[in-house]
Amino acid sequence: MIKNYADSLLKFLGDSPCNFFAVDTIRRMLDENGFHELRIADDWNLALGGGRYYVVKNDSAIFAFTMGKKPISETGVKVIAAHSDSPCFRIKPNPVIKAENGIIKLNTEVYGGPILYTWFDRPLSVAGRVILRGADALHPVTRLLRIDRPILVIPHLAIHFNRAVNEGNPLSKQKDMLPLLARVTECAEKDNLLVNLVANELGVEVGDILDFDLMLYDCERPCYVGLNNEFISSGRIDDLSMAHAAIMAVIEGTDEETTKIAAIFDNEETGSGTKQGAASPVLANIIRRINAVAGGTESDFFKAIAKSFMISADNAHAFHPNYAEKYDPTNHPSLGGGPVIKINANCKYMTDAHSAAIFRALCEEVGVPFQYFVNHSDVAGGSTLGNILTSQIDIEGVDVGNPLLAMHSVRELGSVDDHNAMTTVFVHFFS
Numbered sequence: 001m002i003k004n005y006a007d008s009l010l011k012f013l014g015d016s017p018c019n020f021f022a023v024d025t026i027r028r029m030l031d032e033n034g035f036h037e038l039r040i041a042d043d044w045n046l047a048l049g050g051g052r053y054y055v056v057k058n059d060s061a062i063f064a065f066t067m068g069k070k071p072i073s074e075t076g077v078k079v080i081a082a083h084s085d086s087p088c089f090r091i092k093p094n095p096v097i098k099a100e101n102g103i104i105k106l107n108t109e110v111y112g113g114p115i116l117y118t119w120f121d122r123p124l125s126v127a128g129r130v131i132l133r134g135a136d137a138l139h140p141v142t143r144l145l146r147i148d149r150p151i152l153v154i155p156h157l158a159i160h161f162n163r164a165v166n167e168g169n170p171l172s173k174q175k176d177m178l179p180l181l182a183r184v185t186e187c188a189e190k191d192n193l194l195v196n197l198v199a200n201e202l203g204v205e206v207g208d209i210l211d212f213d214l215m216l217y218d219c220e221r222p223c224y225v226g227l228n229n230e231f232i233s234s235g236r237i238d239d240l241s242m243a244h245a246a247i248m249a250v251i252e253g254t255d256e257e258t259t260k261i262a263a264i265f266d267n268e269e270t271g272s273g274t275k276q277g278a279a280s281p282v283l284a285n286i287i288r289r290i291n292a293v294a295g296g297t298e299s300d301f302f303k304a305i306a307k308s309f310m311i312s313a314d315n316a317h318a319f320h321p322n323y324a325e326k327y328d329p330t331n332h333p334s335l336g337g338g339p340v341i342k343i344n345a346n347c348k349y350m351t352d353a354h355s356a357a358i359f360r361a362l363c364e365e366v367g368v369p370f371q372y373f374v375n376h377s378d379v380a381g382g383s384t385l386g387n388i389l390t391s392q393i394d395i396e397g398v399d400v401g402n403p404l405l406a407m408h409s410v411r412e413l414g415s416v417d418d419h420n421a422m423t424t425v426f427v428h429f430f431s
Contacts, residue, residue, distance in 0.1 A: 253430025
């Protein structure tokens with residue numbers, strides 16, 4: 001039976017304005033469902049047959065797993081991978097720029113590949129993490145910060161100054177995309193305007209702030225749209241919807257024999273080449289530790305990988321009715337048509353016929369429709385988690401995702417039915 005997971009997704013999206021908050025929200029979901037946090041620097045004592053655990057990496061990646069009754073060398077592991085990050089604007093160090101008449105701008109850097117012009121003229125705010133002085137230099141303190149009101153805007157240039165704006169408008173990331181923060185009159189206020197705001201929000205001294213990772217986010221809440229509320233409109237659906245589905249699966253999955261992992265990486269939008277990204281050995285190391293704590297040998301680890309299967313979950317491009325020419329003529333998934341199996345002849349995805357057949361069978365077993373996505377042969381496609389992970393672990397798997405419109409816009413458009421269907425398949429995979 002297909003359950004309704006869309007209400008939970010909307011709340012998750014609203015509570016997760018950036019990667020750090022996504023991981024914090026997931027952490028709270030796991031805590032509420034009997035999972036226990038492990039620290040990579042500590043020894044692990046794992047309970048076979050039902051033990052529920054999670055590991056956080058860099059505050060922005062999280063790996064939740066349930067221990068099966070049988071050794072992983074016998075059953076392999078089941079993995080669902082997604083990512084916590086989305087394209088956005090990151091605030092640079094020393095960000096305050098003083099313009100004329102007391103107008104203050106913030107200096108930002110583009111993270112990933114957003115559709116830039118969708119960020120214009122929207123109420124924006126700031127979220128991320130702030131690093132504070134700790135007991136010594138090697139042990140600073142991390143605090144999350146979300147300013148829950150609009151404080152920024154990136155205003156368009158009026159059409160009167162650019163009559164050709166609707167005919168194409170090249171944008172400079174350094175010039176055109178800087179947000180306005182305030183108008184102030186006292187010079188003393190200007191230099192420390194942002195850091196003073198952060199200190200006041202956190203209730204700390206300015207001198208205790210050592211650094212920050214702060215991003216802009218759209219203040220408008222996620223919502224249903226469509227005549228019958230059949231669509232979801234929100235920022236960060238790519239890829240937080242798949243992260244949400246993976247976490248619901250590891251919480252609700254009922255397979256007691258097999259160890260199951262929901263792996264939510266960071267930095268997919270910038271190539272995954274970080275210690276918390278899919279190109280790092282973090283997932284392989286976690287599986288090695290699970291194997292070792294249960295008494296397995298290095299040979300048992302290789303046996304486990306050979307028997308394992310991974311679903312790499314990153315959203316797919318839905319067919320846009322205004323741009324039919326951009327899509328493959330026979331493999332263009334539609335909103336509401338079900339989960340998408342992603343295929344690329346040049347191995348940008350890890351899918352092959354064998355792994356695609358496995359995912360198709362999972363869909364059929366729970367009565368969920370499925371679709372295929374292949375790029376138009378004249379349009380280059382990107383890669384995602386699956387083929388990057390296989391550089392670290394030679395695991396079999398499939399790349400899938402739900403179809404979206406306006407991918408990488410400040411607000412993307414997805415389908416309620418698709419999210420419910422994909423989450424149902426993930427729960428079934430873990431059951």
